[in-house]
Amino acid sequence: MITLKSYLNGQWQAGEGDGASLVNPTTEEAVAHASTKGLDVKSALAFGRDKGGAALRAMSFAERGALLKSWSAALHEHREALIDISLDNGGTTRKGAKFDIDGATGTLMYYASLGKKLGDKKILVDGDAEQLTRSARFVGVHVRQPRRGVAVHINAFNFPMWGMFEKAACAILAGMPVFTKPGTSTALLAHRAVEILTEANLIPEGTLQFLCGSAGDLLDHLGEQDVLAFTGGASTGEMMRSHPNIIKHNVRVNIEADSLNAMVLGDASDETFATFLRHAETELTQKTGQKCTATRRIFVPEDRIDDVEAELKDIFASVKVGAPGAEGVHMGPLATANQLRDAKDGVAKLTESGAKVVFGEGADVTPVDAEKGKGYFFGPMLLRADDPASADAVHDIEVFGPVQTLMPYSSIDDVVGYVARGKGGLVCSLYTDDKEETADLLLGLAPFHGRLLLASEKVADTTITPGMALPSCLHGGPGRAGGGEELGGERGMHFYMQRTAVQGDRSVLERLYGMRD
Numbered sequence: 001m002i003t004l005k006s007y008l009n010g011q012w013q014a015g016e017g018d019g020a021s022l023v024n025p026t027t028e029e030a031v032a033h034a035s036t037k038g039l040d041v042k043s044a045l046a047f048g049r050d051k052g053g054a055a056l057r058a059m060s061f062a063e064r065g066a067l068l069k070s071w072s073a074a075l076h077e078h079r080e081a082l083i084d085i086s087l088d089n090g091g092t093t094r095k096g097a098k099f100d101i102d103g104a105t106g107t108l109m110y111y112a113s114l115g116k117k118l119g120d121k122k123i124l125v126d127g128d129a130e131q132l133t134r135s136a137r138f139v140g141v142h143v144r145q146p147r148r149g150v151a152v153h154i155n156a157f158n159f160p161m162w163g164m165f166e167k168a169a170c171a172i173l174a175g176m177p178v179f180t181k182p183g184t185s186t187a188l189l190a191h192r193a194v195e196i197l198t199e200a201n202l203i204p205e206g207t208l209q210f211l212c213g214s215a216g217d218l219l220d221h222l223g224e225q226d227v228l229a230f231t232g233g234a235s236t237g238e239m240m241r242s243h244p245n246i247i248k249h250n251v252r253v254n255i256e257a258d259s260l261n262a263m264v265l266g267d268a269s270d271e272t273f274a275t276f277l278r279h280a281e282t283e284l285t286q287k288t289g290q291k292c293t294a295t296r297r298i299f300v301p302e303d304r305i306d307d308v309e310a311e312l313k314d315i316f317a318s319v320k321v322g323a324p325g326a327e328g329v330h331m332g333p334l335a336t337a338n339q340l341r342d343a344k345d346g347v348a349k350l351t352e353s354g355a356k357v358v359f360g361e362g363a364d365v366t367p368v369d370a371e372k373g374k375g376y377f378f379g380p381m382l383l384r385a386d387d388p389a390s391a392d393a394v395h396d397i398e399v400f401g402p403v404q405t406l407m408p409y410s411s412i413d414d415v416v417g418y419v420a421r422g423k424g425g426l427v428c429s430l431y432t433d434d435k436e437e438t439a440d441l442l443l444g445l446a447p448f449h450g451r452l453l454l455a456s457e458k459v460a461d462t463t464i465t466p467g468m469a470l471p472s473c474l475h476g477g478p479g480r481a482g483g484g485e486e487l488g489g490e491r492g493m494h495f496y497m498q499r500t501a502v503q504g505d506r507s508v509l510e511r512l513y514g515m516r517d
Contacts, residue, residue, distance in 0.1 A: 002032035025091035036213035052177025052206025065115015072108035103162035111169035144497035146175030149225030157183030174496035255482035260422035266432030289402035302408035322368025346399035353393030395421035416444035424479020429466035450477035
């Protein structure tokens with residue numbers, strides 16, 4: 001049995017007792033345990049603020065970018081071993097494991113390149129100097145500098161590497177040290193990734209600390225210069241936002257929570273329709289539907305719903321569920337017993353609300369190369385709700401697994417209203433070649449989403465799938481999606497920096513902040 005330690009105060013430390021057990025979701029056998037009992041997170045936070053903050057602030061953006069590049073290279077060198085860990089502890093297929101691991105190294109490389117582009121500067125200037133009085137000499141300049149605290153990251157179970165390093169890349173490049181805690185149930189992959197960096201001596205003192213297991217009293221020790229970024233369930237996010245110490249010190253908080261992401265089929269050509277079907281399959285099967293950006297609701301014109309149902313059923317019928325390493329398997333198990341229980345309960349609530357199952361066995365699936373009755377397997381399911389207006393649960397409950405609900409609409413106003421009932425989402429994807437329809441859908445749906453993907457005939461062969469978050473574009477969304485923003489190139493760094501309006505002599509400020517050639 002592997003004991004997972006935490007990397008605090010510049011050294012690996014084990015908590016007291018066994019703590020939580022991590023299992024292989026294919027066999028239900030324990031693979032590791034992790035405990036944080038007895039660990040002094042208060043001193044670790046102070047260590048990060050002191051040592052890590054000073055080390056990063058002494059570096060230019062280019063130097064911080066070079067650090068991120070070294071992390072990406074070291075992790076990529078161990079890619080195959082990391083994939084194996086993802087299969088064992090995450091239940092992912094090789095394809096799903098690569099999606100997570102390559103997403104992490106790719107994001108690190110993106111921000112490494114951004115650091116190189118920003119160059120020898122240590123401060124970001126926000127806009128031009130603004131004249132403040134009748135004199136052109138007296139101006140105001142807005143600048144961003146790293147906050148003097150620690151960036152505390154609490155991540156979800158579904159992306160142990162990508163989730164950890166997408167947040168870390170933004171914070172480190174901004175000049176803020178990181179204190180990261182992965183989702184415990186799949187922490188083996190994140191643990192090994194940090195081990196690789198420590199073994200290669202690539203973590204300057206205090207710049208990256210790692211807590212493996214329960215968060216304990218972590219939130220009790222955050223201060224006004226610290227920030228907190230969380231990915232996970234809405235109820236946990238609400239608890240964090242309302243934590244007395246977070247409120248007392250006005251700790252800056254960013255949350256990515258639940259999202260009932262939607263696909264909307266419009267007046268589409270055959271090629272655009274094929275893209276729609278391909279995306280629906282990917283968003284159902286990738287990571288066994290355990291993505292915050294996965295599609296949960298599919299809206300199609302009412303005169304096409306029977307044809308779309310038939311097409312999707314044919315596609316889903318070819319999906320093989322089983323042991324992640326078995327040949328031909330498209331989907332492994334869900335990550336934990338709790339995820340399996342929640343998926344079953346979620347489908348039951350959707351059907352009670354008026355949706356009906358038109359395809360799939362769910363938890364009754366017979367897995368390939370795995371023991372029936374063992375593991376957390378859940379097959380693809382397609383539901384259909386012919387009256388979206390009355391199917392309340394479909395717009396309220398996110399089944400975090402391979403489950404999609406198909407629904408008809410009769411007008412643009414109808415579908416915008418249905419999608420909006422999700423109360424805010426991370427991404428919505430649109431499939432249409434009609435210019436007027438495109439304009440109306442984009443205008444109607446943009447306020448409810450952090451990202452919109454428009455697929456049309458001219459980009460059908462080059463478009464990404466809606467569930468892929470890219471470092472160059474914002475990731476986040478309003479309302480139930482958490483109200484936060486991450487990534488988006490330089491925008492992702494802003495959360496970790498204080499914007500200050502500096503007022504004074506134009507020549508002094510423009511020279512000080514490098515605004516003159």
